[in-house]
């Protein structure tokens with residue numbers, strides 16, 4: 545019985561350790577995961593963030609602004625990235641733009657529906673991708 549409790553305790557501790565950074569705060573990527581969103585929604589280089597657990601208001605600082613090419617798209621992340629987070633959804637996004645044809649427009653919402661991620665893009669509409677495309681963070 546005692547051994548079992550010890551095992552459970554050390555197991556929980558491992559999970560806990562893996563989930564927090566040096567300051568004892570979960571990383572911005574862990575916040576995404578806790579709302580069932582893939583970490584690849586944010587690029588590498590996420591630093592401090594603020595999260596209001598009641599309203600879902602989320603703001604992430606990046607170590608630098610970031611331009612990435614993902615699949616057929618050019619995406620620009622301008623720090624801070626803001627949004628309202630809830631289970632399976634990041635809405636009212638600020639700071640993320642995508643180039644479609646020749647113009648830049650805002651990515652407004654990211655929503656997970658089972659194994660699909662749906663991006664709502666201003667003036668363009670919704671684009672869907674397999675969530676597995678977002679298992680790692682784009683490199684700036």
Ligand SMILES: *[C@@H]1O[C@H](CO)[C@@H](O)[C@H](O)[C@H]1NC(C)=O
Nearest residue numbers: 591592593594603604605624
């Ligand atoms: C984000 O960056 C701004 C500007 O440098 C700074 O004032 C703010 O404290 C940072 N927020 C967090 C949570 O690190």
